[in-house]
Amino acid sequence: MPLKRFLPLFIFAGILIAFMIGLSLKPSEIPSGLINKPVPDFSLPPLQGDGIGLSTADLIDPENIVIVNFFASWCGPCRVEHPALELLGKLDGVKLHGIAYKDRPKNSLSFLKSLGNPYDKIGADLKGRVAIDWGVTGTPETFIIKNGIIRYQHIGPIHQMQVDDLILPIIKNLQQEGAS
Amino acid sequence: MIAELGHYFLVLALGLTVIQAIFPMIGAARGSDRMMMLGQPAAYGQFFFSLLAFLALTYSYLISDFSVSVVARNSHSLKPLLYKISGVWGNHEGSLLFWVMFLALFGAMVAYFGKGLPKSLRARVLSVQAMVGIGFYLFMLLTSNPFDRLSDVPFEGNGLNPLLQDPGLVFHPPFLYLGYVGLSVVFSFAIAALIEGRVDPAWARWVRPWTLLAWVFLTIGIVLGSWWAYYELGWGGWWAWDPVENASFMPWLVATALLHSAIVVEKRDTLKSWTILLAIIAFSFSLLGTFIVRSGIITSVHAFATDPERGLYILVFLALVIGGSFLLFAIRSDKLQAGGLFAPISRESGLMINNLFLSVAAAVVLYGTMHPLLSDAFFGVKSSVGPPFFNLVFSLLMIPLVVTMVYGPHLKWKRADIKGVNQRLMAVTGIALLAGLMTFYVTYGGAIMPAIWIGIGVWLLLSSLQELASRIKLFQAPFKDSMSRLRRQPRSSWGMTLGHFGFAVGLLGIVGTSAWTIEAQKVMGLGEDMTIGDYRLTLKDVIPVAGPNYTAVRGIISVSPKNGAENGEIFIAYPETRTYVSSPITTTEGDVKTTMAGDLFIVIGESQGQGRWGIRAYYKPMQVWFWIGTIIVVLGGLISLSDRRYRIGSPQGQKASRKMKHAP
Numbered sequence: 001m002p003l004k005r006f007l008p009l010f011i012f013a014g015i016l017i018a019f020m021i022g023l024s025l026k027p028s029e030i031p032s033g034l035i036n037k038p039v040p041d042f043s044l045p046p047l048q049g050d051g052i053g054l055s056t057a058d059l060i061d062p063e064n065i066v067i068v069n070f071f072a073s074w075c076g077p078c079r080v081e082h083p084a085l086e087l088l089g090k091l092d093g094v095k096l097h098g099i100a101y102k103d104r105p106k107n108s109l110s111f112l113k114s115l116g117n118p119y120d121k122i123g124a125d126l127k128g129r130v131a132i133d134w135g136v137t138g139t140p141e142t143f144i145i146k147n148g149i150i151r152y153q154h155i156g157p158i159h160q161m162q163v164d165d166l167i168l169p170i171i172k173n174l175q176q177e178g179a180s
Numbered sequence: 181m182i183a184e185l186g187h188y189f190l191v192l193a194l195g196l197t198v199i200q201a202i203f204p205m206i207g208a209a210r211g212s213d214r215m216m217m218l219g220q221p222a223a224y225g226q227f228f229f230s231l232l233a234f235l236a237l238t239y240s241y242l243i244s245d246f247s248v249s250v251v252a253r254n255s256h257s258l259k260p261l262l263y264k265i266s267g268v269w270g271n272h273e274g275s276l277l278f279w280v281m282f283l284a285l286f287g288a289m290v291a292y293f294g295k296g297l298p299k300s301l302r303a304r305v306l307s308v309q310a311m312v313g314i315g316f317y318l319f320m321l322l323t324s325n326p327f328d329r330l331s332d333v334p335f336e337g338n339g340l341n342p343l344l345q346d347p348g349l350v351f352h353p354p355f356l357y358l359g360y361v362g363l364s365v366v367f368s369f370a371i372a373a374l375i376e377g378r379v380d381p382a383w384a385r386w387v388r389p390w391t392l393l394a395w396v397f398l399t400i401g402i403v404l405g406s407w408w409a410y411y412e413l414g415w416g417g418w419w420a421w422d423p424v425e426n427a428s429f430m431p432w433l434v435a436t437a438l439l440h441s442a443i444v445v446e447k448r449d450t451l452k453s454w455t456i457l458l459a460i461i462a463f464s465f466s467l468l469g470t471f472i473v474r475s476g477i478i479t480s481v482h483a484f485a486t487d488p489e490r491g492l493y494i495l496v497f498l499a500l501v502i503g504g505s506f507l508l509f510a511i512r513s514d515k516l517q518a519g520g521l522f523a524p525i526s527r528e529s530g531l532m533i534n535n536l537f538l539s540v541a542a543a544v545v546l547y548g549t550m551h552p553l554l555s556d557a558f559f560g561v562k563s564s565v566g567p568p569f570f571n572l573v574f575s576l577l578m579i580p581l582v583v584t585m586v587y588g589p590h591l592k593w594k595r596a597d598i599k600g601v602n603q604r605l606m607a608v609t610g611i612a613l614l615a616g617l618m619t620f621y622v623t624y625g626g627a628i629m630p631a632i633w634i635g636i637g638v639w640l641l642l643s644s645l646q647e648l649a650s651r652i653k654l655f656q657a658p659f660k661d662s663m664s665r666l667r668r669q670p671r672s673s674w675g676m677t678l679g680h681f682g683f684a685v686g687l688l689g690i691v692g693t694s695a696w697t698i699e700a701q702k703v704m705g706l707g708e709d710m711t712i713g714d715y716r717l718t719l720k721d722v723i724p725v726a727g728p729n730y731t732a733v734r735g736i737i738s739v740s741p742k743n744g745a746e747n748g749e750i751f752i753a754y755p756e757t758r759t760y761v762s763s764p765i766t767t768t769e770g771d772v773k774t775t776m777a778g779d780l781f782i783v784i785g786e787s788q789g790q791g792r793w794g795i796r797a798y799y800k801p802m803q804v805w806f807w808i809g810t811i812i813v814v815l816g817g818l819i820s821l822s823d824r825r826y827r828i829g830s831p832q833g834q835k836a837s838r839k840m841k842h843a844p
Contacts, residue, residue: 005453005509005510005511005513005514006506006510008457008460008461008506008509008510009503009506009507009509009510012464012502012503012506013503015550016495016498016499016503018550018553018554018557018558019495019498019553020495021557021558022553022556022557023491023492023495076413110785110788110794113787113788114757114785160338
């Protein structure tokens with residue numbers, strides 16, 4: 001019984017182990033190095049004459065839970081998560097801000113015009129410099145912030161079902177945390 | 181009531197599947213005919229009840245019974261009938277039911293058409309098929325029951341994502357699933373053969389139609405998905421190397437290899453354990469695809485709702501099925517005696533090299549797809565390789581593959597004369613070189629790869645025609661003779677010719693559209709125009725339109741030649757942007773003017789205010805060649821499938837069936 005006949009089995013075992021680790025990782029829920037750290041210092045211009053831009057000060061809000069979402073008009077998954085953002089933007093005690101990542105302001109604006117604009121304030125990160133400070137690996141990515149401290153990072157699109165199962169409980173927890 | 185019945189039928193089907201799994205296997209080991217015979221009725225019964233369960237779920241969708249959780253989450257009472265039906269399999273639970281129903285159907289088909297099979301082989305195939313089935317039934321009943329009821333019944337359903345409400349997507353998943361499930365039969369045959377310890381040409385003839393059927397379904401499924409992306413997503417892309425696309429592409433690559441290696445087993449009685457291994461791997465990739473889509477382990481736009489419990493279940497299931505099969509392969513495959521020997525230059529070698537490159541291609545896709553997971557799991561680094569990696573590797577890897585496609589069919593079995601083939605191919609090679617050089621000249625200053633690829637595509641195109649011509653002795657024998665030879669060509673060899681010819685046509689399309697697409701966009705008011713390539717687009721009017729469940733903005737854009745708009749318009753394009761009632765999503769319905777030279781793809785964006793609209797246009801050279809190529813390939817597969825010698829249920833070869841005719 002030559003050993004090479006076991007090769008497929010060994011390779012598969014390797015893949016299986018990766019899957020096993022992967023299952024506990026959950027790529028969209030991996031804790032980031034920024035969790036429980038203050039938000040990075042930044043100041044971004046608005047999208048071509050639309051609003052006043054976005055800076056660190058906007059994220060330090062004692063009254064509201066702040067959500068920051070990195071998006072881009074060229075990003076397909078951003079379209080997918082858009083309805084979820086609309087929902088989050090309408091919540092009481094929650095402020096949703098957007099950062100347009102490496103996107104022409106013109107395109108971001110037409111993106112928001114066609115899908116609706118869920119954001120309170122929007123900053124344009126034309127070169128993606130601010131995204132580096134935030135440790136953003138790609139769009140979409142979403143951060144939940146309380147009192148200027150990053151509490152949760154979501155990588156990838158927020159699926160409709162995750163709003164109820166994942167995001168809302170986190171927001172509720174953070175809100176109650178302050179009350180006690 | 182109907183939903184409860186459906187649930188009940190599902191449990192009944194599971195019961196019969198357990199019987200189908202246990203008794204034929206024991207019977208085959210003990211040589212007990214009575215136990216083996218239990219396999220057939222159990223397979224029929226299992227199919228009957230799983231079909232009833234599927235119909236029960238379909239019924240719940242048709243009457244919009246929102247007390248059924250799946251229906252409430254995915255359907256909407258205002259949805260057009262077609263999408264209510266496609267909603268049945270457009271979600272996690274329903275698609276599992278669809279899977280298992282066809283698994284049962286194919287099992288029943290093996291039972292019915294398998295009368296010519298050795299008794300023990302048929303019993304074992306049915307048993308393995310049922311074991312896979314048990315996994316799916318339990319998965320459904322334990323973690324994803326499609327018949328779960330809701331305690332508060334909502335008035336209206338959530339609706340189906342409007343992006344998915346498209347005819348292309350109605351049939352895309354079922355064809356993919358049929359392909360995956362078809363491979364399960366091939367898998368069952370492989371495992372049964374390992375247990376029997378015997379693989380012979382008759383076995384290969386049995387497996388071939390199933391592989392071909394699964395492969396045709398997979399091809400159609402993948403192309404439909406690609407076609408949907410092209411028309412619906414509004415940016416003219418048709419392949420993005422998304423993990424879920426890859427998940428369907430990997431089994432396709434392996435099934436393609438299997439299709440070819442099974443020929444070697446049939447004709448030359450060799451490459452047996454390799455073929456068995458491919459059969460196992462092909463189905464493993466199907467299961468892996470299911471896992472990737474449903475476990476949330478790799479992020480993708482396609483993913484169903486994820487759930488850790490489901491992920492764990494699938495992982496255990498994968499470990500048992502795939503791990504078990506590979507273990508069986510390791511222990512038993514040395515029982516398979518290799519048959520005919522062959523020289524390094526021969527048809528067999530050609531097919532082996534083709535297998536090698538297809539397998540490497542599948543391994544590359546596997547690596548690229550797993551890369552984000554591997555680097556995250558083992559190094560804690562988040563990274564992905566992305567389309568540039570795949571495009572580069574494939575554009576290099578496909579060159580040797582196409583070379584074997586050019587030479588392989590010209591080579592003789594056992595030992596071939598490469599010089600002779602070179603001589604025969606001389607004219608074809610010359611024309612291909614010329615085509616490459618001309619492309620290089622015309623696109624001088626651009627990238628060099630596309631020119632190489634055009635040459636290679638033309639080479640394959642012509643050589644597949646030349647191979648046919650030499651088979652019918654065109655220009656060597658009198659024309660009448662050649663024509664009668666043409667008529668007598670077996671359908672399986674038509675399959676090869678069309679398959680390779682279509683592949684070449686599709687390849688040229690891929691090269692054209694990926695290398696020379698141009699794009700233009702402009703914000704235009706009424707009466708303004710823009711140019712793209714040789715066309716001039718004039719925005720004539722923008723009007724609102726209402727559809728059954730959406731409202732839309734429709735542009736009326738006149739397209740005329742770039743130089744001399746006065747010569748009149750070529751056609752009028754009507755691109756639309758649709759906003760759906762049930763969810764705040766807009767979809768773009770681009771208008772495409774297709775010619776053999778290229779597609780003009782026009783998309784209208786939202787209003788920019790002051791009566792101005794953003795218009796985007798793409799010119800995609802030779803895009804239609806890709807679609808035509810895939811149609812030819814599928815046609816080739818279907819014609820080959822209809823070959824009498826290989827029809828499902830015909831284990832005898834040509835010689836045997838000829839003998840039977842003379843039998844009294």
